Amino acid sequence: MPAPAPVPPRGGRRGRGRLGRLDSTVSPYLYIAPFFLLFLVTGLFPLVYTGWVALHDWDQIMGQGEFVGMANYVDVLTGRGFWRALSNTVSIFVLSSVPQILAALLIATLLDRNLRARTLWRMGVLLPYVVAPVAVALIFNNLFADRFGLINLLLETAGLEPVRWHSDRFASHVAIATMVNFRWTGYNALILLAAMQAIPRDLYEQAAIDGANAWRQFWSVTVPMLRPTLIFVIITSTIGGLQIFDEPKMYDQFGRGGADQQWQTLTIYLYELGWTRADFGMASAVAVLLFLLIVAFGVVNFLLTRRIAHDEGGRR
Amino acid sequence: MRRSTSPYLLLAAGTAASLVLAACGGASDAGDDGGDGNAASAGDGEQVSLTVATFNEFGYEELLEEYEDLNPGVTVEHVKADTADNARAALRNSLGANSGAADIEAIEVDWVTEFKQYPDKFADLSSADVEGRWLDWKTEAVTLEDGTLMGYGTDIGPEAVCYRADLFEEAGLPTDREEVAELLGESWEDYFAVGKEFVAASDAAWYDSAGALWQGMINQVDYAYEDADDNVVATTNPQVRELYDQVLAASVDDELSAGLGQWSSDWSSSFQEDEFATMLCPGWMLGVIAGNAEGVEGWDVANVFPGGGGNWGGSYLTVPAQGENIEEATKLAAWLTAPEQQIKAFEAKGTFPSQVEALESDVLLGSTNAFFNDAPTGQILAERAEAVTMMPHKGPKYFEINTALQDAITRVDVDGSDDPDSSWAKFVAAVEALG
Structure with missing residues (x-):
């Protein structure tokens, strides 16, 4: 696939420079964002939530019970x-x-x-x-x-x-x-x-x-x-x-x-x-x-x- | 602000957004499908679709089709789990999440006590129409104190004793099933005494596994592990310790047990060898024996069970309260568990009915089993079912305590890694850890 033609500068040099910088700093993160968004939902959230569950009396069926602090760990x-x-x-x-x-x-x-x-x-x-x-x-x-x-x-x-x-x-x-x-x-x-x-x-x-x-x-x-x-x-x-x-x-x-x-x-x-x-x-x-x-x-x-x-x- | 946005930036943002949207889209599509189905059925007024979740073999395939024919407008989907354990895990998950359960969920008698802790999760099925349909002890097990009926009984597992007539003959014992029934006597002591006589004259052991015997023995104790108020008394109840010592003395000291853990691959293979001569066998075990012992001749069934009657296994149909069609589901469950239908299930898959009327059916009483020397198994098991007089009290911790005790017996009988005393000490520690 041919590389997209460079966009001719329309504004002043300064504006182009700022957006160009924004482009080069932000777009890599946007490219990888889908993974991290999915990870946030399916990976990080359960991870943190597990830590939260560990601090409670928690029955599989009845769900959240009392807060017990470190008792489960003990x-x-x-x-x-x-x-x-x-x-x-x-x-x-x-x-x-x-x-x-x-x-x-x-x-x-x-x-x-x-x-x-x-x-x-x-x-x-x-x-x-x-x-x-x-x-x-x-x-x-x-x-x-x-x-x-x-x-x-x-x-x-x-x-x-x-x-x-x-x-x-x-x-x-x-x-x-x-x-x-x-x-x-x-x-x-x-x-x-x-x-x-x-x-x-x-x-x-x-x-x-x-x-x-x-x-x-x-x-x-x-x-x-x-x-x-x-x-x-x-x-x-x-x-x-x-x-x-x-x-x-x-x-x-x-x-x-x-x-x-x-x-x-x-x-x-x-x-x-x-x-x-x-x-x-x-x-x-x-x-x-x-x-x-x-x-x-x-x-x-x-x-x-x-x-x-x-x-x-x-x-x- | 100027908007000479770079195409890369746009592309990246677009990709991110569309991926997220796609992910969400997928989820909502799936949701819509389910919704459409329901909407369509609701629209026609009488269209109802029900799901029935079972495990192993309930013999319901043809019955469900019959029900659809009898009730136009009702479609039934049958969900079969491959093992009972998977079915239990799936049901627990959907009860916990409050969604995802089938309209009718089959449960095993062993799980009844744990699900009894969550009566609100199940619809009350009690009704005058079904009163007296089942054997009393079958219904009592799923009846709560306030009279709520959690499930309709399907099958039961009345226990008899299966034996190898050929090994009996070699050891000089009688082989005819009526004589054997008399020989094995009434009590566990009698059963063990004949066993000693047998092993003295034979290379084979008397029974397969101490754990299997334990299941039969402990089910004859009213209050074994928990008292009437569900206080855990397992480690202090002298009756439990006595039976434990008795079964291990017979199994290990008198060498009556073949030391095979039930359901292990060694156990399955052992049916092809002359490893043991008798087995406690509930009705459904006949099929297991016939499968494992294919080609072995000499198996027979005696109409007797040490210490009175015994029941091992059997199931119920429940209607989870989260379902949308509780009324229709209850109707279907009641129809499926009616004596006429349960007899058909018995014909299809050999599940032994728990309904009083079904026990008198000619189809049932006339059935014989070719593998077991043409024994009248229907007649024998029906009589064994009547010999069951009580259902032991099983509190919320029963299942875990019994598992710990089975472990203790396995350590001595199968693994040989502990003696009865040190294994008991570990059992006590395990029960204490349950809290």
């Missing part, structure tokens, strides 16, 4: 449920995000080579992402069933002890993290691959001439050049990891996180408070705490990632 923070859910969430998050990003990085590096049928491989890694989470959960439920699951049958055939996938707390975290990794590794690998392809090839040639082997090239060229993308991938998987809901929800028949809260994550705890106990006040308090937690993790992640990438890369 109830949440002094109960066993919140802390157990928090440690489950962090455990599942670490078990999923860390291997996931490392594997994604590895897969992306492999896909960055000159492979035959390149598109086939690249689409292949995205396949698990396309499968609906419910279907994934169904498949993994059959794999990880305690008594008649495929994995335990294989273990028993090999003469090994079967793993108590549901009753053992750590084993259940591993199983859920596996489901998450299955779904998201390929997705992250493709994002990293896209960024890798944008790295100028002459950097590698230069490094090769300087005598860097493949490993050294990876750490000193690829990783630093991926820094912004890595930060994006790490932050999004942090947010996703801490909000994990579908997989633990569908890990057993009740979806409450186990009889002893073995795999009850914060979002499931929140759901139970709000939708089983109809206590929106307490559920909102958990939501606010979860929000703060994600912000804290995000900031720490951002600082760490920036630091690491800086040290390795040196320049940007």
Whole structure:
């Protein structure tokens, strides 16, 4: 599309200058305004309103009750449920995000080579992402069933002890993290691959001439050049990891996180408070705490990632 | 002021405005559609459109068409949720928002107590026409103190005992369903005693899960978790603790339980193995067993239930007060839950009727089940329904306390992560946390 012809100045130089300045300062904001207006309605308002609900006795059906100040927070923070859910969430998050990003990085590096049928491989890694989470959960439920699951049958055939996938707390975290990794590794690998392809090839040639082997090239060229993308991938998987809901929800028949809260994550705890106990006040308090937690993790992640990438890369 | 506005500025402002307008437009269009439909029906004077929300299988598909034919001017839309839990969540959301509920909403007996807390949200359905239509305990459960009737009963789940005749035979027990009924006796003690005899002579367990047994046992206690004034007494009621100890001693110490959590994938798979020999089974469970145990021969039903009668599950039709056509909706709900219609639903999907007259119907009493060795299931379940004499008191916290107790039993019976005492301690803590 051709650029619109410049409007000939009609007024004096001064008027044109003022409006021109107004144009250049205001119109960018107007361009992005639709997003922010929508965000205001669908994002910010619920966010603030949740904070408001958290300060009240609030029944799901009867609505707003008395103002109770911080009582909901006190109830949440002094109960066993919140802390157990928090440690489950962090455990599942670490078990999923860390291997996931490392594997994604590895897969992306492999896909960055000159492979035959390149598109086939690249689409292949995205396949698990396309499968609906419910279907994934169904498949993994059959794999990880305690008594008649495929994995335990294989273990028993090999003469090994079967793993108590549901009753053992750590084993259940591993199983859920596996489901998450299955779904998201390929997705992250493709994002990293896209960024890798944008790295100028002459950097590698230069490094090769300087005598860097493949490993050294990876750490000193690829990783630093991926820094912004890595930060994006790490932050999004942090947010996703801490909000994990579908997989633990569908890990057993009740979806409450186990009889002893073995795999009850914060979002499931929140759901139970709000939708089983109809206590929106307490559920909102958990939501606010979860929000703060994600912000804290995000900031720490951002600082760490920036630091690491800086040290390795040196320049940007 | 001069108005030599830059085209960029205009374009940007225009885009922003039109996007916002488009967003609003979309919403109001949707609203208009709904409005038009109503306006049209209101215009014709007698045109009414009703929505009926159900879950699982109520067997209403053909009945609703029949109703439309009988009542020209009435169109009925059937909304089916995939699971009962989703239906409950949707109904709770629309009650909370005071809009969005169907004209007729089906509810499960387990949710009745929580919805009873919001009597204003439901229309009072009591009327002389339907008095005495249902079994007393079915109606009592949805009747408030002031006589308000919150729902019309649809089906019930009278419980019998399903058993594997082939495993019985291997263990040297009688296999004929009448002899088995006699053998299993009257009380839980009898049932457990036969179980001990059985496991001594067999590799299989006696029943599938301690949690399932608990459901049968606790439903025979008048005041289990809450007293008549709804004070929580679950942790101090000696009856609860006694039953808890009894069921866990039988399940774990005597190894009568197969330790399978009901509805887990292990539980479903276990029907293909010789894991357990008996199961408490409400009428609707027959279909579940037949599905899971496809190809397995030997299942049968005995006309007996330990400790008296038992009911597990069943539903009601309610009319939310927020609806616009409460009168028409009530008429439809009353028609659907009449004995004649409920018998048709039974024929279609096997939902066992809760209406006194329907229990005497020849269609019902004559029905047999081929999978269960041609057992006269209609006759057996009708008798089991009559054996139910009371409905336990369930206060507003019943559902959550029972869930906590089921968790306690699962920790010992299925997970093996706690012993009965440490699991009880966690149960007490969980009940205290409910406040």
